[in-house]
Amino acid sequence: MSVPPAARTDTSSPNQGNPGKWIAATGFLVLLTELTALGLSLVSPALGAFAAKYNTTQISWMIAIFLLVGAVLTPVLGKLGDRVGKKKILVATAFAGVVGSVVCALAPNYGIMLLGRALMGASGTFVPLTFSLVRDVFPKKYRSLSIGLATNGAGVVTILGPFLAGFLIDQIAPEAIFWFYAALSLLGAIGTILFVPETPIRNRSAFDVPGIIGLAVGLLALMYGLTNISTWHLLSGRTLTYVGGGAVILLAWWMWERRAAAPFLDTRIMASRPVATVVLSSSLIVSTTMLATSYLPTMLQTSRSLGGDYGFGLDATGVAVYCIAGGITTVLAGVVVGIGSKRYGLRPFLLLSGVFAVAGTVTLALLRTQPWMPIVGFALVGAASMSMAAGAALIMQLAPAKSRGVSAGIQFAVQGVLGSAIIQAGGLILAGHVKAVAPTGAPVYSSTGWILAIGALGALIALAGIAIAALIPKQPKEAEAATETNELVAQPQPSF
Template structure:
């Protein structure tokens, strides 16, 4: 069915949001399988090339909540265009990067695009009728989840057919056109949160995120007991404490701590932390497992393309589960979906622990992981959206995405340490390392499931929900969903 090319068309708005969020999610995983290729082409070391991932992670962790808050203040549509333009510019710089330093700088610019997640959820809440918000958020979450999985699948064929620079050229073209479409067709937000940026809180937030994520990401290379790692972790604690104090005392907080203390918010964020730890580890280490040469006594010696194809069941399952999640919420609550998604992850990780000798076992386990991710992404987003005032949707969903990223960094670091602790004579990990790693993922998934059961039910969440403070001239906040486009 053709889209109506007019400003405010819900279908066109959703298509634009989906393209931006989907390609940002894809860029999170698209580069991982080809790091050795980039290392060889740009004549750099293995330690240096990992900054292509680390720089992206750090940049996105900083800009996602901050630009989500700015969008709540000055307009989500406006900041969506800024974020997409930055993402397209970063892709252009990466595509032509002559040195590893330029490529790392380009990835920092790309990280600004992380704000498309909270901004997209906020625009959906502002522009869609109340009855359609849940299904739209679920569908958007499915696209985000599938985008991350699609990156693993597409990386091999693109590099084999063209070269790794097309991993940036293709997103640049699509994201650039998406930014133009967002400017032309996505309506500006009717819901605003007046105020100004608290720069002290912004600097403290950026500081503790970098001080936490940098040693977690580089701990294996630097040594977990090294002065750099321990010093940065200590600095993270100090800066986090300072940030919390500054936000609590501020009359115009960057992130309202009263909002973060809402039962439906902090419990969902706890699940995001634990779920991110297991999810990102599967993305990172399942392809590595299947690419392990058979001379190691396990693995399948798969190429990058073959490893991507083995991930297809996971990709398809997460997309279908995410699409169905929002539509099923009237019968199958977001809390129930979140717990069920975590349970699928428990089952998949437990299966990988004891059964990983054949391709069909990897495919089935990947499918279960996909079902879990699809349900969890959609339900987490809906739980956050339904538990915060409309004026704080951007910053709240941005922090949820950030906490999931922090969990992913922690989980990947822990599982990497477990897998590589006792390598074989040739340097390859032992099968026992992967087995223990999958067991750790089972424990993380089980903890996420228990945390999901602590999320307040719909009635309890509604009873606990309190808007932090009324804002003059703000539109109706009962129940804080603004059907601004209902008449369109």
């Protein structure tokens, strides 16, 4: 397939000859995407302090409500970005983060604290909105690297987050983490307003209110049920009600979208082989990295004196030191995809990320006795994070220009659901292999438990991701160029 030279029009800004503008734009967008990870890494070390302050045993909801709101709002705000402009939604979401973090810092009671955390949860939309905006307006030569930095910049938070949280909590006050978050959100919002161009692409279709409500309610019920499996137990009535009910609602939503005149999401696109295989394969591999990241601190903090054959008795700072290598490889993975995809395409990197995921989880599960072993294992898991950059960039290639925001949002929602389910599955496996209980009440798991929960489960999920990634059709560069031309040639130029 060939495309006439005159037709190969790019909608990126006419200022694309000024690299400084694009570097600044990338910097502020990456700052926003870092806030998603910071919303967790800054708060987790302070949970004990806030539990004492508010005299609550439900402190885990400071994390849960942040994740739940993010999972529900991601596709909804992505759709709004397609309609009114992704830059506008990014800025509005950043200001919501400012308000939410100030509410948290000043919260007189736990209910107000959770309200603030819910507002902060909107930051879960930063990553998909950012890479869909990058795809719309950035010059082609900067796109892949910028998307890679946006999706994998969280590696910086992996390295610095725990140290930063420790300084703010110990040297100032636990509430300082929220003032710091508010300042970064405000800086990101102002920088985005000044340096990031708005997309000219708009989706003017009618607003599918039943579709929005169905998706939001279904995701909320499903994620709420998955989050509480470890507390309610797998086959309890509440688990079956929320997980089963959410699944039924989402099925009904899908059927509605197939028949709606102006659907919230074009199911024909999402169900097509190219898009479905990218979403599912990348989500499975990303979920494997989430599994390893969730349980590695437990493995490192357990003392060997309790009778297990793993653990180093580390405190939070010690865990952060062990995770530095994984944070570095996470960032490098995004850079490698951004640079290498220009020559090799994106599909090979998605396949390679699955190989790293298998190697990383198996290493963590089997090699547990020497300090260097978990460092190497987590570094391999970090390298598997190239699945985030490759999957995001592939979706931006495949999704129609007017549906990039919602498509990216759906991809991240699927990752959230699968990741939560797989993490809970790993927890259930570990719960069945408790060999002792520490004086603090923390369980000590058997080596078989770790091998099954991290090694076997992680490797199987990653292998499934590899198998599905192998089914992704190869997309010739000329066909991609033609697709881009057909969608964008008539669009006006973006402006700063």
